[in-house]
Amino acid sequence: MRFRILADGDEESLVDLQSWLAADPGAARLEVATVTGRGxxxxxxxxxxxxxxxAVDVANFTLAYVAWRSVKRDERPGPAGDETGVHRLVHGNSTVSIGHLGADELADLLRRLNDTDTAGADE
Incomplete structure (x- = not known):
């Protein structure tokens, strides 16, 4: 399953997430590519x-993303629950905010998206 995590103007956090995923023992083997536009x-x-x-990739990404997001929230000044700009997931024609999802909810969402991909491939 392929999806996109948007920067939403927070390029620094997106670079940080990419580095976090590369350094995480479980997520380091995931395929992660940058998408650039004209600046x-x-x-x-x-x-x-x-x-x-x-399913192992889903679990590894989920745990790494939720841990990264938690660390980022703790580092950010401002009101509790302040999000980074890196909280929107795009899959096909759908865009979903994942910044508020817990690990179980995010894993469930990714599994359902993967099941949708798999079902479409069978048709």
């Missing part, structure tokens, strides 16, 4: 494309 002076990082191949 005023050079390419601007807009998103990360993530490919998950199986």
């Amino acid at each position: 005023p002076t050079m390419g601007v990082l807009e998103a990360l494309d993530v490919i998950l191949g199986n």
